[in-house]
Amino acid sequence: xxxxxxxxxxxxxHAFEQHCPAGTDxxxxxxxxxxxxxxxxxxxxxxxxxxxDDLNAQTIALIARHGxxxxxxxxxxxxxxxxxAAKTHGIRVARVPAYSPxxxxxxxxxxxxxxxxKTHKAYNRVxxxxxxxxxxxxxxxxxxxxxxxxxxxxxxxxxxxxxxxGARVLVSDPASPSGNFELVSQPELLQRADIISLHCPLxxxxxxxxxxxxxxxxxxxxxxxxxxxxxxxxxxxxxNALKTxxxxxxxxxxxxxxxxxxxxxxxxxxxxDDVFAxxxxxxxxxxxxxQGFFTQxxxxxxxxxxxFNLEQFGKCEPLENEVK
Numbered sequence: 001x002x003x004x005x006x007x008x009x010x011x012x013x014h015a016f017e018q019h020c021p022a023g024t025d026x027x028x029x030x031x032x033x034x035x036x037x038x039x040x041x042x043x044x045x046x047x048x049x050x051x052x053d054d055l056n057a058q059t060i061a062l063i064a065r066h067g068x069x070x071x072x073x074x075x076x077x078x079x080x081x082x083x084x085a086a087k088t089h090g091i092r093v094a095r096v097p098a099y100s101p102x103x104x105x106x107x108x109x110x111x112x113x114x115x116x117x118k119t120h121k122a123y124n125r126v127x128x129x130x131x132x133x134x135x136x137x138x139x140x141x142x143x144x145x146x147x148x149x150x151x152x153x154x155x156x157x158x159x160x161x162x163x164x165x166g167a168r169v170l171v172s173d174p175a176s177p178s179g180n181f182e183l184v185s186q187p188e189l190l191q192r193a194d195i196i197s198l199h200c201p202l203x204x205x206x207x208x209x210x211x212x213x214x215x216x217x218x219x220x221x222x223x224x225x226x227x228x229x230x231x232x233x234x235x236x237x238x239x240n241a242l243k244t245x246x247x248x249x250x251x252x253x254x255x256x257x258x259x260x261x262x263x264x265x266x267x268x269x270x271x272x273d274d275v276f277a278x279x280x281x282x283x284x285x286x287x288x289x290x291q292g293f294f295t296q297x298x299x300x301x302x303x304x305x306x307x308f309n310l311e312q313f314g315k316c317e318p319l320e321n322e323v324k
Contacts (some may be wrong), residue, residue, distance in 0.1 A: 001025070001314045003072070004044040006033035006053050009263060012074075015303045021311060032259065038062035046070035046310060051077060051229075051290070052259035057085035064089035070313050074302050075099075075293075077229060078323045079202040093323040094309040098153050100298035105157035107292035108197055108227050109165075111251030112141065115223060115286050142166035147193030149186065149209065150200025150228070151177045158197065173200070190214055195223040202229035212237040221248030227292040230256035235275050242282050250285045253292040262289045 001024050005016060008028040020026055031037050033047060034054040041047050041063045047070075049055060055071060060082055063071075071081060073095040086093050114120050117138040125132065146162050147170040148155045155171065159181050162169050169181035172189045189196070196218065200206045210224065210233035218224075224247060226233055235256055241247035255261065257273055271277050279285050293302075305321065312319050 001046065001310060002044045003027070003046050003048055003310060004029060004041050005048040006031065006037070006040075007050045007263065011299070012303075015299055016306075019303050019307060021307055024307070024310065033059065033063075035059045035062060038066065041068050042066040044068060046072055046313070048072040048074055048306060049080075051075050051080060052262070053080060054259075055081040055086075057082045060085040060089055060091060064091055070094065070310070072306050072309055073323070074306050077201060079229060081323070083323060092313060092319060094313070094319045094321045095323050096302050096305040096309075097321055099293060099301040099305065100295060101153040101157040103295040103298040104154045104227050104292040105161055107253060107288070108158055108225055108251075109161055111225050111227070111253070111286055111288070112195060112197075112223065115249040115251055115284065116141065120286065121283075141195075144168070144194040145170060145192055146195045146197065147172065147184075147189040148181070149173075149189065149196065149198050150206075151175075151179070151181075152199060154227075155199040158199070167195075187217065190217040191219070193222065194219060195225065197225040198228045198232045200228060200232065202231055207231055208234045208237075210234060210238070212240070215241040215246060218246070220246055222246075223249035223251070225251040227253040230254040230258050235279065239275070239278055242285065248284060250279070250282070252279075252285070252287045254290055255287070258290060 003024060003026045005026060006029045008030055013028050016026055029040055032053045033049050035058045038059050047063060047068055069091060071086060071091055071093045076095060076097055078095055081093055083093060118136045122136055142165055145168045148158065149172050151171045151173045156179055159169050159179055163180050170184050170189045170193055171181045172184055172186040176183060215237055238247060238250060242250060255276060261273060309319060309321050
């Protein structure tokens with residue numbers, strides 16, 4: 001089997017080479033897969049992509065023309081793949097449905113604690129021999145009400161952690177999951193939660209689920225955390241809410257236009273995204289570059305599951321992790 005791995009990073013290349021099954025020929029491309037780069041897939045049986053690769057109908061038609069029969073997502077989400085186009089061209093799609101949900105859940109808590117206790121500000125102060133506590137007053141997670149919009153495997157892992165902190169946990173999810181939390185409607189969650197964390201998939205129903213209207217329905221000074229998909233929230237609406245104080249804290253590990261920014265060193269470039277640049281000016285905004293998944297355990301699971309999906313396809317076996 002010949003596999004083309006797009007949007008590859010150095011840390012991934014080592015992991016995929018180390019665990020490559022016998023008989024698999026892997027080639028790494030640092031560029032993203034899209035209509036402009038689809039020609040690179042020529043001669044490969046499968047392509048492996050990440051969250052910022054664009055598998056729209058045009059891209060899929062082109063890679064099908066080059067002989068690709070399988071799209072391997074090394075992530076759980078598949079909103080960047082046109083599944084109807086893949087079906088039309090006879091291309092199978094498989095994903096990594098879970099890769100250490102605890103990794104993302106723990107990163108959510110890291111964002112919450114950093115914002116609530118202002119440890120990022122304290123770190124910079126101490127390095128400059130400034131030990132003044134003024135401006136660093138935080139708040140406890142214990143006793144706070146935390147609302148989760150969506151509660152799959154990551155959400156359930158986060159519930160467990162938040163229960164350990166002594167927080168009250170609310171969940172809004174049309175699937176009506178069960179667990180150590182209170183299941184409520186989304187309007188009730190917005191009204192009651194001190195902290196809101198997004199864990200729903202991105203689709204037509206959840207696009208900009210956080211907008212001007214939902215922000216206005218939240219408690220004044222609420223904390224909002226997004227480690228799911230960038231387009232779950234309207235960034236411009238968040239900026240307006242930050243300016244008025246309606247949104248008191250914002251923690252992001254994803255961004256709607258992140259494909260033009262994340263996973264690259266852009267320190268020598270002039271930032272062209274004015275919305276992102278404005279977000280960076282707020283002292284109560286914390287942004288990380290899509291690293292919530294980035295632990296040793298999660299990366300190992302991604303590699304192993306991706307190769308498992310490839311091997312099942314090569315043996316003409318049913319794909320356990322197929323997206324249909």
